[in-house]
Amino acid sequence: MTAGYEIHKMADVTELHQAAALGDYDLVSEILKKGLHDPNHKDIDWNDRTALHWAAAKGQSDTVKLxxxxxxxxxxxxxxxxxxxxxxxxxxxxxVLRSLHYLHAPIDATDIHGDSPRRIAEIYGHKECVKFLET
Known part of the structure; x- marks a missing residue:
């Protein structure tokens, strides 16, 4: 594999993170169709976030599914x-929480501090999310 390909491949991954962070479904779709990405790449500059973390944070259910x-x-x-x-x-x-649940994603895992998504929703006062995560 040539260095040029590696740089191009990494640029696409960064582009995927950026598109997900912007909530741009069409751009995410276009990047994924190219096939030169790793949708599981962790961005070390953003605490190991993947494009999926960004899409979830932005409330982009369709992008999460994609x-x-x-x-x-x-x-x-x-x-x-x-x-x-x-x-x-x-x-x-x-x-997004409903979509993740539908996709059989972990919605009750705890972080290194012992906080689950339900606890995080409680901290930020998102009552509907708390109610959903309790069931």
Whole structure:
């Protein structure tokens, strides 16, 4: 593999993170279709977040589903143990929590401090998310 290919491949991964962080479903879809990415790449500059973490935080249920279709693993954790469900709970994104549950993603895992997504939703006052995560 040439160095040029490696740089191009990494640029696409960064582009995937950026598109997910912007909540741009069409751009995420376009990048995934290229096939030069790793949807599970952890961005070390952002605490090991994957594109799926970003999509969950932004409340992009359709993007979450798309990323999982293309092999994104919803069980991957950041450096402090947050799953995509933690990010959805922090920002009160109930639709994403429902999507993650539907996709059989872990929605009750604890981080390195022992906090579950339900606890994170409680801390941030997202009552609907708390109610959903209790059932």
């Amino acid at each position: 990323l999982v279709e293309y092999g994104a693993r919803p069980c991957l954790r950041t450096d402090i143990g947050w799953t995509p469900a933690h990010f959805a709970a922090e920002s009160g994104k109930l639709s």
